[in-house]
Amino acid sequence: MTRTAILSDIHGNLTALLAVMEHIETQNVDRIVCLGDVVGYGPKPCECLDRVMKFDFCVLGNHDSSAMFDPEGFNAAAEQAIFWTRTQLENAGGDELADEDGITPSRRRMNFLCGLPRTVRESNTLFVHGSPRGPTNEYVMPEDIQNSKKMEKLFSLVPGICFQGHTHVPGVFTTDSRFVRPDEIDGSYDISDPAQRLMINVGSVGQPRDLDPRSCYVVMDEESITYHRIEYDIEKTVSQIESEAELDNFLGYRLREGR
Known part of the structure; x- marks a missing residue:
């Protein structure tokens, strides 16, 4: 039985990612996948990318895309953060030693x-960032x-289960117009019925927005999905953001409240 850890919306928050990775080591998973937004907002985009590059796969998030192209629809703080992120990715500083193929870490990222x-589709399971x-x-x-x-329309495009992120709000959407939050199901939801269709938001590792500041991710097996909430050193990330003049301090302060 394959067990998959599904992460999303890391947003350059290395401290949160490392805490989640440490917890994943206790979960006997066979693989780790990411639903995008590895970068954006947070202070450690390069370090987060270096770890996600070792995952089994990752899909494209809107902040990942904006790190390469011009952002669209971003507020001022998010736009400023993504331009700063792009600079970090292009100019990684002292780690620019090329490998045997002549590729630098910045180019590799x-x-x-x-x-x-x-998107990634595996049988009746779809992995996306947004929808x-x-x-x-x-x-x-x-x-x-409502x-x-x-x-x-969305469910007409779901083959069976669709895993997604983007909103940073974890929960399960059902075809009978319900949104089931993790705390309403003791963190676990049965996915064994092959006839059901679900959209499952796995929450955010690096910037939760459900008023719970703990990182959130999901472990899936053939029978169920389980949400995990992981505490991390928020003040360390706040301090890292405060030390970067081009990152709005609010991006750190919001982490304390999970919003």
Whole structure:
């Protein structure tokens, strides 16, 4: 039985990622995958990318895309952060020793981002950043369960289960217009029925927005998915953000409240 750890929205928060990786080591997983937004907002984009590059796969997030191209629809703090992130990726400083193929770490990271797929499908399971309709950019918010036309269209594109991130709010969308939060199901949801269709938001490693500041990720096996909330040293990340003049301090302070 394959066990998969599914992470999303790391957003350059290395301290959170390392805490999650340490927890994953206790979960007997066979592989680790990422649903995008490895970078953006946070202070350690290069270090986060170096670790995600070793995962089994990663899909493209909107911040990952904006690190290569101009951002669209970003607020001022997010836009400033992504331009700073791009500078970090292009000019990694003292680690620019090329490998035997002549490729520097900076080039390797950019090549990785350029090669990220928008979707990955395995049998009846779809992995995206945003939604099955807009894999990189479309938000599916909890309140969208009130929008029957939107949900019907989205579910028409779901082969069985769709894992997604982007909103940073964990929970399970069902075809009967429910959004089930992890604390309503003791963190676990049965996915064994092959006839059901679900959209599962795995939450965020690096910037939770459900008023719980702990990192969030999911472990999937053939029977169920389980949410895990992991504490990390938030103040370390806050301090790292404060030390970068081009990153808005608010990007660190919001982490304390999970918003």
